Amino acid sequence: MMAQVNISWKIKRDSRICLNFREQVMDHREAFTVKIMMRWWVLLLSLPCTIHASSESINTFKADGSVLELDDSNFDSAISTFDNLLVDFYAPWCGHCKRLSPELDAAAPVLAALDKPIVIAKVNADKYTSLRSKYDVDGYPTLKMFMHGYPVDYSGPRKADLLVRFLKKFVAADVSILESDSSISNFVEAAGTYFPIFIGFGLNESLIKEYAKSYKKRAWFSIAKEFSDDVMETYNFDKVPALVSLHPGYNDQGVFYGPFEDQFLEEYIKQSLLPLCVPVNYDTLKLFRDEERKIVVTIVKDELEDKSQRLIKTLRAAASANRDLVFGYVGAIQWEEFVDTFDVNKKTELPKMVVWDGSEQYLSVVGSENINEEEDQGTQISRFLEGYREGRTIQKSISGPSFIGYINSLIGMRTVYLIIFVVAVVMLIQTLSGPDDDDRGQTRREIAESSESSRSEIKDGEGYQPGDKED
Numbered sequence: 001m002m003a004q005v006n007i008s009w010k011i012k013r014d015s016r017i018c019l020n021f022r023e024q025v026m027d028h029r030e031a032f033t034v035k036i037m038m039r040w041w042v043l044l045l046s047l048p049c050t051i052h053a054s055s056e057s058i059n060t061f062k063a064d065g066s067v068l069e070l071d072d073s074n075f076d077s078a079i080s081t082f083d084n085l086l087v088d089f090y091a092p093w094c095g096h097c098k099r100l101s102p103e104l105d106a107a108a109p110v111l112a113a114l115d116k117p118i119v120i121a122k123v124n125a126d127k128y129t130s131l132r133s134k135y136d137v138d139g140y141p142t143l144k145m146f147m148h149g150y151p152v153d154y155s156g157p158r159k160a161d162l163l164v165r166f167l168k169k170f171v172a173a174d175v176s177i178l179e180s181d182s183s184i185s186n187f188v189e190a191a192g193t194y195f196p197i198f199i200g201f202g203l204n205e206s207l208i209k210e211y212a213k214s215y216k217k218r219a220w221f222s223i224a225k226e227f228s229d230d231v232m233e234t235y236n237f238d239k240v241p242a243l244v245s246l247h248p249g250y251n252d253q254g255v256f257y258g259p260f261e262d263q264f265l266e267e268y269i270k271q272s273l274l275p276l277c278v279p280v281n282y283d284t285l286k287l288f289r290d291e292e293r294k295i296v297v298t299i300v301k302d303e304l305e306d307k308s309q310r311l312i313k314t315l316r317a318a319a320s321a322n323r324d325l326v327f328g329y330v331g332a333i334q335w336e337e338f339v340d341t342f343d344v345n346k347k348t349e350l351p352k353m354v355v356w357d358g359s360e361q362y363l364s365v366v367g368s369e370n371i372n373e374e375e376d377q378g379t380q381i382s383r384f385l386e387g388y389r390e391g392r393t394i395q396k397s398i399s400g401p402s403f404i405g406y407i408n409s410l411i412g413m414r415t416v417y418l419i420i421f422v423v424a425v426v427m428l429i430q431t432l433s434g435p436d437d438d439d440r441g442q443t444r445r446e447i448a449e450s451s452e453s454s455r456s457e458i459k460d461g462e463g464y465q466p467g468d469k470e471d
Contacts, residue, residue, distance in 0.1 A: 061119075065109030068121035072128050084118040084171055085146040086111075086154065091126035094140040106160035107167075116171035145170060157194065157283075165192040169220070174212040175205055176222040181231050184224055191220045193249035196273055199224055201232075202240025207260055211269050218273055245272035252276055252316070276319040277312055279303065280330035280338065288326070288358050295326045296385075297362075298371075299339050299352045303331030311351060311377055318381045325355075325385075341398045353384050355393070363393040 061068060061081045070078050070087070079085055088104055090097035104120050111118040125132040125140065135144060135151060143154035147170065156166035178184045184199065191197050197220045200208055205223045212221035224231070235244045236255060243256040243265075252275040256268045271293075278284050280297065288295060298315060300308040312329055319327035332339045332350065342354055342362065351371040356362040365387040371380045387393070 063112045063117040063119050065112040067104055067108050068119065070121050070123045072130060075123065075128075075131055078121060079146045079149045082117075082119045082146075083148055084116065086118060086120045086167065087144050087146060088120070088122040089125040089132065089135065089137045089140065089142040089144070090122055091140040092124065093126070097141045100141050100158055103158055103160045103163065107163045110160075110164050111167060114168070114171060118167050118171060155286075162194055165194050169195065169217055172216075172220070174216055174221065175209055176220070177205070178222050178224040179226050181226075181228050184222075184227060184231060187220075187222055188246065188248070191248075195219050196275075197246040197248070198222070198269065198272070199235070199244045199246070201227060201235075201237065201242045201244065203243060203260070207265065208243070208269075211266055215269060215273070219269075243268065245269075247275040250275040250277075250279075254320070271323050274326060276316045276327060278326065278328040280328045281335065284328070285338075288328075291326055291358070293324060293326045295328055295356045295358065296388075297342070297354050297356050298327070298329045299342065299344055299350060299354075300329060300331050301350045302333045303329060304334075307373065308351075311371070314377050314381060317378065318385065322385060343396070343399055353381075355388050360398045361395055362398065363388065364396055366392045366394060368392075 060074070061078055063082065067088075068078060079087075088097075088100065090100075101122075104122070108120040111120065123131055125137045125142070131137075135142075143158075144151045145154050145167070146152075157163055176187055178187055178199070188197060188199075195218065198208070200221075200223045203223055208221055208223070215221075232238065235246075236253065237244060237257075239257065241258065241260065243260075245254045245256070245268075247253065254272055254276070256265075256272075258264070274284075274287060274291070278287075296315075298311070300311065302308060303312070308329075308331065315327050315329060319325070330339060332344060342352070342356075344350070344352065349370045349372075352369055353371065354362045354364055354369070365384050368380065368384040368387045371377055371384075
């Protein structure tokens with residue numbers, strides 16, 4: 001009997017233990033389940049925020065007309081977001097960068113409003129050195145156009161209005177199709193004056209499409225399918241097919257009637273990328289670097305004088321008959337440093353003509369170097385060209401130590417100023433190592449005055465030119 005009671009009690013006790021164990025297990029399971037569910041709820045509740053945050057990150061960049069500020073963290077995202085992105089690699093201490101900044105600010109909203117928007121951004125390359133190294137930035141400011149992520153060096157104008165006209169070429173159609181007189185005039189007006197314009201009248205688009213792609217960054221190309229007799233009179237052609245070339249900035253135009261085979265057509269386009277008679281200045285001098293033709297340079301006293309303008313008209317006529325040469329003119333008053341390299345001084349009889357190939361050598365034609373006002377100028381120019389073609393020339397060397405700067409980087413006198421600065425620093429170091437404090441103080445003041453004078457000369461004597469950089 002006692003054994004039965006013990007067994008019964010044991011069973012009841014074990015049952016209570018099992019029951020308690022099961023209750024504990026259930027409690028743990030419920031707690032675990034609650035924890036899992038709470039974690040999922042937290043995750044689900046945070047998911048919209050994550051998606052929203054990611055969406056905000058993607059839409060950070062907008063073509064809203066402002067200049068974007070880029071750095072290491074967002075540069076790759078920016079060039080992948082925009083098909084066309086102009087990036088200014090600058091340094092905060094760079095004077096040229098400071099002058100360029102407001103021009104970019106003015107151009108940004110105009111470029112962003114194009115049918116194919118161009119966005120402008122800037123990077124402090126002095127701070128973000130990895131980007132500077134990656135994109136070979138060796139001076140400030142450096143501008144690069146990223147087209148679908150691929151960088152192309154920008155070497156065009158830096159004034160806001162000209163920069164806009166220049167960059168429109170990057171997103172324009174290779175060949176524009178013009179269907180009426182008004183569309184022709186609108187096209188010419190929109191193209192502006194910086195680039196030459198080619199209009200094919202009665203031409204098949206396929207004839208110039210290849211060259212339009214090759215020279216897209218240097219000229220505008222179009223085909224006029226419908227036009228009136230008034231247009232023919234305006235652009236001075238009397239039959240079709242005809243390819244008209246325009247240089248609105250120089251009031252210069254030409255007409256090509258063929259033959260339209262590849263060799264002849266491309267030769268005409270290449271020769272017409274420059275006007276018949278080119279004013280020699282900082283911008284056009286860079287264009288000469290791409291020229292295979294020799295340059296007939298005419299040096300006058302003042303290119304703005306009436307007699308100089310009459311001579312330039314005569315030079316244009318000569319250039320039209322001698323398309324294998326480039327004709328240019330420069331005034332001694334307008335650019336004294338340049339004309340001095342051709343042995344021009346106050347005693348030189350002007351106008352003076354030379355033949356130059358862009359190197360450190362030029363040719364003087366014996367007996368025909370100077371043009372006088374007493375004899376017909378057209379006859380004198382013809383005599384000069386005849387003497388050149390017959391080899392009656394003397395080879396001379398360019399004079400002046402800064403000439404290479406004109407051709408390669410156009411730094412000119414900036415190199416001289418840099419040398420002056422280096423010499424000043426050396427003098428300063430030598431002075432600081434001297435024994436006499438009073439003498440040191442005096443020398444420091446002299447160097448400071450010299451440096452200030454040099455900076456004043458730079459400011460007064462040298463404008464900001466396209467391509468100017470500070471290392």
